[in-house]
Amino acid sequence: MKLSDKKLWIFDVDNTLIRDVEHPEPFSDALGLWAKLKEKGVALAILTNVGRLSARQVHAVVKAAGFQVDVSHVFTAGAAAAAYIHNRSPGARCFVISEGGAQEDFIARGLDVTNNPPVDFVALGADRGMTFQELNFATKMVMKGAELICISGSLEYPGIYLGQEDVYIGERSITAAIEHAAGVSALVVGKPRPEIVLETVRALGSVPGEAVLVGDNPASDIAGGRAAGVFTILVKRPDNIVEFESGGLDTRPDLTVASLEEILGDL
Numbered sequence: 001m002k003l004s005d006k007k008l009w010i011f012d013v014d015n016t017l018i019r020d021v022e023h024p025e026p027f028s029d030a031l032g033l034w035a036k037l038k039e040k041g042v043a044l045a046i047l048t049n050v051g052r053l054s055a056r057q058v059h060a061v062v063k064a065a066g067f068q069v070d071v072s073h074v075f076t077a078g079a080a081a082a083a084y085i086h087n088r089s090p091g092a093r094c095f096v097i098s099e100g101g102a103q104e105d106f107i108a109r110g111l112d113v114t115n116n117p118p119v120d121f122v123a124l125g126a127d128r129g130m131t132f133q134e135l136n137f138a139t140k141m142v143m144k145g146a147e148l149i150c151i152s153g154s155l156e157y158p159g160i161y162l163g164q165e166d167v168y169i170g171e172r173s174i175t176a177a178i179e180h181a182a183g184v185s186a187l188v189v190g191k192p193r194p195e196i197v198l199e200t201v202r203a204l205g206s207v208p209g210e211a212v213l214v215g216d217n218p219a220s221d222i223a224g225g226r227a228a229g230v231f232t233i234l235v236k237r238p239d240n241i242v243e244f245e246s247g248g249l250d251t252r253p254d255l256t257v258a259s260l261e262e263i264l265g266d267l
């Protein structure tokens with residue numbers, strides 16, 4: 001299928017549409033492509049590994065940056081983790097470490113977000129205000145048998161928190177402390193796991209062969225998209241590529257562009 005015939009375009013957020021959710025300046029080539037795809041009438045969706053913001057919050061950020069999309073077409077790693085737990089254990093009791101975003105996605109799914117035992121699942125997203133007490137409690141709950149879920153897999157990421165610009169330790173690194181202490185392996189939910197891409201495609205009533213995934217990161221966007229069987233486009237951004245573990249998946253894109261303007265002629 002030619003690029004012009006694809007029916008669903010899925011976009012990464014950080015460093016693809018906007019610099020990042022805490023510096024939401026849009027990339028002009030992304031705005032141009034988005035407008036062209038809107039004009040064509042194809043389905044547009046967002047799939048982000050950000051877990052510290054809810055789908056509703058990510059929607060507000062991208063909308064303000066100029067990307068019009070329905071909130072039901074915004075998919076986060078936090079919402080995917082909530083769906084995973086809900087499918088296995090509806091209403092499960094979950095201790096969630098995150099900056100509020102994943103908690104919102106979990107509550108929206110009908111899960112019981114709690115700070116007290118008993119706990120069925122411990123879910124850990126990026127959280128720059130996490131306390132030792134929370135980490136200690138999470139570890140103890142895992143030792144008692146709670147399943148450990150890591151919401152996305154960034155080792156570190158750039159951002160701004162309480163006015164402080166920095167590169168922050170990501171959820172994958174914090175989860176590793178619990179894994180080490182409790183002697184377990186966490187389930188990582190997010191790109192590059194192909195399930196999150198397939199679920200996005202399925203939720204929008206499409207199939208992988210009709211879908212395109214656009215992202216800046218070979219180890220998350222491209223590896224996940226490729227493994228799911230969607231057409232992958234890597235847009236080369238100058239910096240800010242967050243470090244992920246690709247888990248041995250193929251990180252070669254179907255198409256690489258220096259600017260998303262390069263594909264306007266193919267649509």
Ligand SMILES: [Mg+2]
Pocket residue numbers: 012013014015016215216217
């Ligand atoms: Mg990105």
